[in-house]
Amino acid sequence: MKIPQFIRTNLLLKMTSLNAMVIVVRLFIGFFLQRELTDLVGKDGYAKVGSLRNLMNILMSITSLGVFNGVLKYVAQHKENRPELQKLFSTTFVFTIIGSVVSFLVLFFGAEYFSSYFFYTQDFAYIIKIVAVVVPFISIQRVFNGIVNGLSAYKHYAKIELLAYILGAALTLFLLYQYNIDGALLAIATIPIIQVLVLLFVFVKVLREYIVFSEISFKIPYGKQLLSFTLMSFTATVLVNFVELDLRNMLVDKMGEDDAGIWTAMTTLSQNYMVFSGAIFTLYVIPKFAGITQKNEFVKEVGTIYKTLLPLFALGMLAIYFLRYQFIEYVFIDFNEMAPLFKWQLIGDFIRLMALVLAHQFLAKKMVRNFIFTEILSLALFFGLSHLLVDTYGVEGVVLAHLLRYVIYFFVVLFLVWRYFDKKGKSSAAK
Template identity: 35%
Template sequence: MHSVLKRLKTAIQQSVLLKVTSFNSFSVLIKMMTGLGVSKLTALLLGPQGLALIGNMRDALELFHKFSSGGLANAVVKYSAENKSNPKAFSSFLSTLVWSGIIACSLVMAMIFLFSEFINAFIFGSRDFVFIIRVMAFVLPLHVMNIYLMSILKGFSEFSKVIKINIASHILNLLLFALLVFAVDLKGAILSVVLVPSAMLFFTLYHVRNYFGRLNSFSWSEFSSPMLKNLGQFAFMTLISSVSFPLVFLGIRNFLINTLGEAEAGYWEAILRISNYYLLFVLSLLNLYILPKLAEAQTKSEFREIIFSFYKQILPLFALGLIVVYLLRDLIVRLIFSEEFLPAADLFLWQMFGDFFRILALVMVYQFHAKKMMWHYILTDLFLALGLYFSALYFIPRVGLEGVVIGHALTYVVYFLIILSLFSRTLFFSRV
């Protein structure tokens, strides 16, 4: 046993990927624990109906994040990584980002204020949470600034700082949610979804303090039309596809509410949350490590090495974790939620089957962002979004609630096969 542990320690020390993975695992553990607390409070105090409405708010907030930030989070990672050693190029990139971000965020804020009642009706139906919609518009610039700064830290390969900020956000999320849900019930729970990203900006500012000199290098005179064109391509690529997913989830959830009821929509939201918990480890690792590495990779052989290294070192652990989660599914539902949510346990198999193929595909999909493969990304993501939506609408009336996860699984299998076909020559046949 001692020799095994020693070999494991040596392997971690020699692999940057495993070093990041080991530190990131602690952040994931914290998020799972705080997420467990939030989910438990939601289940006990608000029930499946409350969970469904909070899910709608989260999807709507993600939608507004995409628009107000221009969908540029991954672009900021890419250009920060590429220009971190070139002060003049970084200043030009930052200046263009700041001015375009101000314009995008201002437009979105105005739209939210003007159409707050319509947005409220779309998200919450007959419930009146217009005040929260307007609060969201007011704090949106803080959200955007936090998104940009976090992406810059990722581009600078400041993995430990990003992880520390994430840990702080998980803890703050639990504390603020508990405070507001006890104080104002469902309204407080939904308000916490809006306020946490705003408060997180102060943690992020603390961790980027050493870069204040470089971050103050932006000016209107450094605005670059070629860089704006590059950012515009990223915005086009991200907004068309990424905006579709929150809309798809809102559409599916509203379809479930209208056909099966709010409780069933809450059960689906429960399996989505559990899925998010066990995917935290892999998805955060993809964002934190894989994207910057793919941005720096110059050859096909480097791309292959990154992809197969991930498959060999991380994928077996992920598969083993899925098996354990499936075997303990009833206990997990009771632990995270309550007995009332046990119908969600019937959704695990198809959900996890789809999630496995999702990860198989996503590690390759990040190459679309890293190398600005715009149309590949847009068309495959549009296929994925439409596949998830229409498969759910097809299967739900025929097999009930389980239809939504059957559609999820089948769509991701086809999605993986499409992505694999796009990269098959590079992965298996190219020698460069």
Template identity: 25%
Template sequence: MTLIRTSLLNAIAVFIKMLTLLGINKILAVYVGPGGYAALGQFQNAVQMITTFASGAVNTGVTKYTAEFKDSLAEQHRVWRTAGTIALSGSLFFSILIMIFSDKLAIWFLKDVSFGGVFIWFGATLVLFTFNTLMLAILNGKKEVGRYVVANIAGSLFSLLVTALMSMSYGLYGALVSLAVYQSLSCFVTFFLCFKSPWFKFSYMVGRPDKKTAINLSKFTAMALSSALCVPISHILVRNHLGETFGWQSAGYWEAMWRLSSAYLMLVTTTLSVYYLPKLSELKSASEIKSEILQGYKIIFPVAVGCGLVMYALRDFIIHVLFTSDFLPMRDLFGWQMVGDVLKIASWILGYVLAARAYWKIFVFSEVFFAFLFYVLVLMFSSFNLEGATIAHAVTYALHFCFMFVVMKKKGIFV
């Protein structure tokens, strides 16, 4: 599976997901407004943190070792069984905690106890949510790109359908519930696709965990937990700062800008996870890794630059089509956000080497340090206007890229 072929296959799922996200953006803009966007961002960050803890944060490791042990089904099954048992026990435990403390979680993340029911829905479907992401990690590691694409398309369609129905019927409460449950509904499609594969049985995913495998997966647990904690927490802090400094409408503009960035960069970021992580896990020599990185810069980086330029040039049109006139103030955020997004892709191409090669100590340090740096820079640059938050984004990833380049040299990949 080549980078170009993977990108083309993945583009099908990404194109559909982008269309659904654009539709969802419009629905949310109409039915929840800028202030609702801020609440959705808070809840999404909560979901990211909780699901990572509940799954044992092993999905990246599952992808890596599934690809690495491509010639040994027994080793693959040992990985799946260990990861599945960890995910099942963790998600059941967290489901109970979420439902018990639903009101407290609603106050903490959403500042409103009336949203406690949203966390009840989330807790009730958490096991399905966790196993959906685990099976996607297995499909990715097996390089079953076709099935992986279909599973992601199903998830996109579920997200559009559920979000549209719930948002139009129940406003912000419905939008939050849809965010809590749609990936859980996708689990049934993903399971069916895996079940139809000759190499898959559900019994391979549950059983006595292997101690050595669990230790190997723990490196990825450390990396995933650092991401799951640092990134959402930094965003929650930034959102709270912007809301308290400029008002929650302004925090909603920043959240809308961030969600828009995630949507248009999806082709690039998903290609990195679908192609690069398994590929870099297979490669042994530094020269092979360097060659793969350079190929990424030749193909992926120009796409990121082109997308950023188009987004900036069409920013007024995009706001009018994808949002409403209430979101017009966010046009001032596009310039520096696009610069930061391009620098993010440049650094991520290098950053995936850390995950693929299990350089977990450096990875954890970088996640903690740059999440903290981003928040500090937001405090510094947003003293006078909201645009400072996007300047902080660009500066953070410029420094992150420099850091990653130095790490690659230290590891002998760049000589």
């Protein structure tokens, strides 16, 4: 089947259409997986699944010292300059060694403490130790993914994402059926190994073209450049997941593990459809914004992105909202308390998408202070509003806080991006 002409001539639409096919397959598999998880492990078990996923997300940043966006930026910038790439990869190698060793030691020898923190019992200390052993695969997968995105190899990215997700889902289902909650947690802990193997299988020839492994040295010529990305990643990934963990623990303390599981199910559904935008941001938005210097060019590009993505998201979100009871009946079994949460989560995520498009200017231009300020503001709003609203509205209060935070976040990001171009315009005029 031929791709329509208007898609073939528009890179964003080509990426979007290819990514959409991957996401549709992922959603079908994911919905079946969520159905089995919620049916077999229950609401309290699902809260534990959410906590482990938070830990894995934190480790994606810590084990590689948050170099993902830095690797993406500098690979895109220097993909024709092999000596510069070798300097970048040498620095990345040192960062991942440091991050992985520290993460292993902390997790392995603090397994009982982390089991109590993440799972409310020490019974899963062995899962934490397994995660500690898997740590090198987490860091390798993150760095290699940065290379794939930096090269804008969206076709390879789609293959890697789809194949790794299918194999990971199969492993999760097998271990879930065999060992229930223990099996589900074990699968999540070991999926990074599958992701690395799939990435190497699909992308190893291209990697060899850009990485000369024998020439990688224990030096950090890109240390200063990458450390700013480390700081941004810590704010965006580590703090975000710690706030989610704190809110889940708050719900457990105030309302019980079942209510924490309800909120976790809602955020999991959100992550399943928001993942659609993740690849677009890294493969298209950041590289595109990096090359834009004029306000009118930026406004035009944002308009193109909005016109392409927002209608698709709006239709998808409306479909999810009107089918919410079917989702609860067939996917999140017995999670009936989720129904009132849908409207606030969906509206919040739509505004979040609009804001994140603009906020990726901070990453593209390495605007560290603006990025960190807006991320901390967003997290502080979410944390504070959730604690304020939960006593009155219960679990719904946390989702309301999610919506309110992104309304404020959007206008703050818009102001800062506009100010950046105004200052740039004035400095150019002065010259």
